Every structure is written in structure tokens, then in C-alpha cells.
Amino acid sequence: MDSKIPSGPLADKWTKHKNDINLVNPANKRNIDVIVVGTGLAGGAAAATLAELGYNVKTFCYQDSPRRAHSIAAQGGINAAKNYQGDGDSNYRLFYDTIKGGDYRSREANVYRLAEVSGNIIDQCVAQGVPFAREYGGLLDNRSFGGVLVSRTFYAKGQTGQQLLLGAYSAMNRQINRGKIQAYNRHEMMDLVLVDGKARGIIARDLVSGEIERHSAHAVVLATGGYGNVFFLSTNAMGSNVMAAWRAHRKGAFFANPCFTQIHPTCIPVSGEHQSKLTLMSESLRNDGRIWVPKKMEDAVAIREGKLKPTQLAEEDRDYYLERRYPAFGNLVPRDVASRAAKERCDAGFGVNKTGEAVYLDFASAIKRYGKEKALTSGIKDPDEATIIKLGEEVIEAKYGNLFQMYEKIVDQNPYKTPMMIYPAVHYTMGGLWVDYNLQTTIPGCYAAGEANFSDHGANRLGASALMQGLADGYFVLPYTIGDYLSHDIRTGKIPTDSKEFDEAEKQVRDRMEKLMGGSGIHSVDYYHKKLGKIMWNKCGMARNAKELEEAVKEISDLRKDFWENVKVPGTIDSKNQELEKAGRVADFLELGELFAKDALHRNESCGGHFREEYQTEEGEALRDDKNFKYVAAWEFAGEPKDAKLHKEDLVYENIELKTRSYK
């Protein structure tokens, strides 16, 4: 695998590369078309920037507006090595934290570039009018996230993703208004079209009319997010899917590290069988919330039976297990570590809700701490307990008000008065389409950006780094690197859509949809999706082992066969049909799931979010095997997912010494 990492010292690679690559002159850019699929942070930012540069851009999204992409749901913040807090932050530290947080399974050069452009992102977003939180002096405020010892996270209340996405959306709107972007909303990419081995367009379906359309371009950018919905229940949006990436995979793009999935530690627990999705409670809450379960089994049982309230439990009867196990990072250990620790306590019988799958996230001590401080700064010398709590609750409300409100609406409990209940849930996928340093997949002219690619987070992503990577790829990396490729297309002219390649791709799309509609009609799409989700969660979830992974490969393969024979899709192909949309997505999840299990099975080590029960230390920490698995597993499609061919990209660490990750 040629990752095309530029030579030279780490800190100079990106600058040197930008100086070395070819440019396209402004007059020629007007003759070049680029398709961007997905309009979240990565896609929206890329589309706007490419259009600013002068390319003709077409964007596609399944939502009714680019503003609704699921980047909008990111809550806590975005990292940048600005060192505004003077706490010793630097590009190197952000780079180091990200590599270490990813458990040494990401590419040094990519991650360093990410750290390098992180500051530019904040500058750009502020210039766009993104209303980041500020201090009383008028300067930007920061908070801390897991796995780091500095405050480098910029935020806009608990809606940072929303504000950044609306920033990218506004930049897109400016280009739509100028006619440089044509936005195809409520459209879904059904397949990638290759001409002479290069990505030259897509087949899309207008989700309102049902019409199948052909769109050509000189390059195609996939910024279609992650595949967490393979688990059915996740914090992803209902429509989030892997179709674009998977279609590209089937056409020759290698899929990297599919088993690297992030299970986020702080989500609202599942309440019943009817559950359709899970809701995240931002990691930023771990700045102030303390995570605990009862120390004694009888207390845990009494709480589950409703005979005891958490607030009645004395301090010494609580087990703040993260603070106990990881004194240096405490409640702010990385996500994979926090999730596994919660699972360990719940599996041992200390869970605190009906299902036994919940732990407490408690703000009582933060409320008191803030209340005391606020009383002092408000000139109240001897505040009573009630005043302290009242003032403290106000501070917490100002910081996390919208999250607390969301919790209360869903759970119907007041988190200011009783601790929140949380449990890990599928949140983000570090795996994705394999890309080189230029973000190009193994198909020439097909690029992948944001969560859709695998590049920067290794086996575990640190909090507030997804927004950073999406915008880095979209604003500052892809617009440069794609120019190098497009510089060879200045004489190509418009790509025709009446070629045999387009004919064939369209036919395949039509045949596939007809096949979906032609099932015997026994079970709904959701029936299969839920079944797949159960297999994934039980056998490919927070802890995995060889036996169950082997079973998963077989079960998913059988379920897929059943799906194609017996699925029931009502309605017609040539009209609005949400069940048909879902069916196409679930069909791809049923293939991806199998590759996921196969990848997890082949990786005989534990690293980051990939925890194999066979490979752990005596204390239950992940046991990495750098001798045999210090590589990116890039899978080439070969018919059935289980027959995919493995290609290895060895990861070279020249600037960081590989160590066992420790947050103790």
C-alpha cells in the first residue's frame, strides 16, 4: 500500500507537499466538475471551498437540506492547538495525544497535519460568524476533553457541531447563490461510476420522484460519515448509512479497519424494545460529572428494585471506579477506557437501572464547588447549603443547560437533583475507506473525507476530534490535494453520461432495487436491521472473542441470504418510498457487518476500541501486539465480504515511541 507520505521532517511535510503538488489555473477550474456526496462538516466544507476556488460543484445529500447532516448533533466541542490557555499546548502535543489516544494505530504524517491546521479552523469559523463561547474579557473560552492534560476544546454551548455545520452550510449557501454549487438535496448516491478505472460520476436517486439520475464529474468526493448504524441502535441519525462508501468499496476502494468502532461511554441507557436510537450526553459532562456505582452489591440491588435512591448513599459507599483505577486522568480517561470500565462494573452486577446496564454520572460535588465559588464572587461571605446549591445549579445550567434539558425530556428525571444514568453506546467509526495522504481512495479520482475515511483516529478517537478532522479535511486538505489530481484533467472536457459505463451502472442500480422489491414479503426491513444490530452488539461490541466473531460472520451471512429472499418492501420504485430507501441501506449494512466481524477476528490483539477478550493484561487493560499488528488492515472486495482480500499498510513511527497506553 502506497500511502504517498511526503519525505522530510514531520513538521515540514505538509508545507513541502503543498509546494510540490500541481495547481490548476483559475480559467481551467471553470471547466472541471467535482461531485461531493454528503454535506456534513467534511462534505459541506469541501464543497464550499472547491466552489470558492472556481470548480463546478454538485453536492448530494439524502436530507432535505445540507443543514441537517448529522455533524449537527456533535455536542461538546472542537480541538485546536491554539494554546490560548497558556497550558503548554502545541501542535506536537495535539499530535501526540491523538496518536496515543488512537492506541498507535494511525498514520503519523496525517495526524501531524491535522494538528497543524487545527488553529486555522478556529480562525476560519470565527471569521464566518460561528458564535463560540467567550469569557468576560471577550476572548474565546476552552474546556477539557478526555485523554488529554490541557484545555484545547473550543465550544458553542452543547451545540458545537450545529454551529460549525451551520458555518459550513452558510459558506455553501454563498456559493449556491453564486451558482457555483448545485445542491441536490433529498438525493441518494446509489453507485459510483468508473470510466477507464477512474471515478467519473455517480448514479443517484431522487428520493421524492424516485427517478434515477446520472451525474458525471472529473472527481468524486465521498464525505458520507460513518457506519455506526450497522448496530441498529447508535447515536447516529436514523438515515446515516454506509451505502456510498460501500458501493465504492464494491467498485475497488479498499475498506480499512472496519472493526475500529467507538462505543461512547456517556449515553442515555436503552429503555425498551421500541427504542429506535440512542442519545449521547456530551463527553464535556465528564469535566464536572463524577462516574460511580455502589460499592456494595446489596445497595446496587436495592437501587435496581427502587428501594434505595442514589442520593441516599453515603460517600464511602460509592465506588468512583474511574478515579480509583485511573488516578491521573480520573473521569477524563479516553472513551474506550471509560466504556469498558462501565461494562466491567455492570457485568459484575453493580449496574443501577432495571436492566442493570447503567452507571451514575453525578454533578452534586460540581454543583457545590461552583456554588461556593459563585457565592464568594457574588460577595456572599457565609452562604448556607441551599444558597450554594442554587448558585451551583445556575452555573451548571449555563454550561450544560441544553444537555440537562434533553436528559430530562427523555428520561423524565431531573439531573440537577438526582444523578444521571448513563451507559455506553455505539457512536463513531474510526474505520472507513482507505485513503492515502491526499485523501484519495484506491480508486483514482475517488476521495474520502471526514468520518467516511479511516485516516486519523487509529483504534480510538479522542473527544472533540471528529469536528476537527471533518473540517480539516474539508477546508484545508482536500481542496489542495484534489487539485494535484485534477491538474491532469484540464484537457479532458465534460464527461459524457451516455457511455456504456453509465448504462451499466444504472442498470445494476435498477436491477438491485427491483430485487429488493421482489422479496417474498415476510418481514419488514427493520426486522432485519434489528436482528443484525443484536448480532453486532452481542458479538462485535465492547468485548469480542474469536468464537463469537466466527459465529457472527456465519450468522450475518445467513441473515443476508434471508433478507434478500424474504424482505417486504411496500410501495413502488418510482415514487417517494422510505421503506425502499431503508432496504437499500440495510442491504449494505448486511455486507459491511460481515467484513467488520472478519476484520475483528483477524486482529489478534486488543487496541483502542477493539477489545479482544483473549488479549488483555491481568488488570483487564488492552494488550496490543505491535510485532504482528502494527498495520492498517485494508480490505479488497472479492465477491462475498468474508472472502475480502487483506492488504497491509505498515505503520511507521519515526517521531513517537510506541508505548503501552497508560492513563493511571
Next chain:
Amino acid sequence: MVDGKPNNEQRTTNNYITMKLYLKIWRQKDASSAGKIVDYTLDGVEGDMSFLEMLDILNEELISKGEEPVEFDHDCREGICGTCSLQINGEPHGPDRLVTTCQLHMRKFNDGDTIVIEPFRAKAFPVIKDLIVDRSSFDRIQQAGGYISVNTSGNTVDANAIPINKHAADEAMDAATCIGCGACVAACKNASAMLFTSAKVSQFALLPQGRVEAVERVQNMVRQMDLEGFGNCTNTGACEVECPKGISLTNIARMNREYLSATVKG
């Protein structure tokens, strides 16, 4: 618990009694067909279900009976994407306050209730199918001026070069939290989009970065709003009451000031 809400004991009881509901749902094949209200009875609804999960169950039943499911817009199901809509018993996003339909839970209803579910009604939001409406008019208002003209360069000034008063920044943030769902339009007897448009105008009017283009922005956005066929504002304030994000009516006042001064400046 917070005032007026049931305590935990009551809640637990409510949750585990299942409800039988009588649903009256707007069905419409496509934009050019006539629509009508169709009655459905749904049993076994639990209080912990969200409103959309209740509709999921209805749809599973319809599919198993060989009928076409009810189509409705939804995506994030955590109240932030603004995709879900629905006029529930005459109110956008239903009876609860400060929530979108996806976060409305069935515990707000009682066993035996009749619930009328319609799409958002406005000339500028034509129905696409069943409960789904076309809100692209909102996008076009944003395209007319809802941005600051800055290219992606990576060398705009340092983010801390211009200190911004915290109060102004917080107020801009409050305006910026609009999710573009359209509840304000659906709530308004004139189907006015003033709250939506003014939220973006306000966000930028409050920030120094936004002042440069303030005159053109407010004029262009208001012109587009009128072109799309939204009605005028008569200050009834229904939009603010129904807004799931609590966008304040003061934004409309600010936009009117901006518009007036832009007109004077010409």
C-alpha cells in the same frame, strides 16, 4: 421534580400502563394528489416511547398488513437536526414545550386519547407525501444572504484578534440555535417566516464580523422571504411559544430595526 411535573413514583406507574390511542393522520399520495384524514387505532403504546417511535410501531403494523406506511420526516431523533415536523393536535411539535416531535414522549398523552397528526401547513411548505413537506424555501432564504463572505484561506486573522463582548456573543449564540424546522411558520396564522429569518439576521447583526454586509443581508433575505410566499408578521407571538429552541421574539424586532435602517441607508 420541577414544578408541575409528576414525581418519580407517579411516572413509573404511568410508564407501564400501556395506552390505546385513536390516531387521525393526514394521508396524501404525492404533491399533486388530494389528501385526507385516515383513522387508525393503536394499542400497546408506552409512556417511554417517543412520538416517532409510536409512529414506527404503527408503520410496522401497516407493513405487516400489506398497507403503505405513513411517511414522515425525521433523522437525528435527538432534537437538533430540525428534520421532524408534524402538527400534533393543532400544535407544531405537539403539546410539550421546547421540544421537537422526536423528543416528545408518549407520557404526555393519556390512554384513550385521540391524536390528530397533520403536516406543517403553509403555502411556502407544499406537501410532498403524507406528513412530509418541502421546506426548501428556507434554504433559499439562507442562500440570499445568510452568510459572511469570507473565503477559506487559513490566514484570516487570529480568532482572538477581535474580542467580542460576552453578552453579545451569547445573544448571537441564542439566535444561532435555530434548527430551521419551520414550527414558527406552522404556528403563525399568517405563515410568516419572520422568526426564522430574523434569527440568522440577528446572529450576524450582533457580531462585528457580520456588520460589514448587514445592509445587503437583511434586504436580500427579507426580499427572498416575501418571494417565497410567506405571510407578514402581525406580532401575535405564536412562533416564539411553539419554537422548540426558544428563539426569542426580540430577534424579529432587531430584524425590523436592521431592515428599516438598511432602507434608510439605501
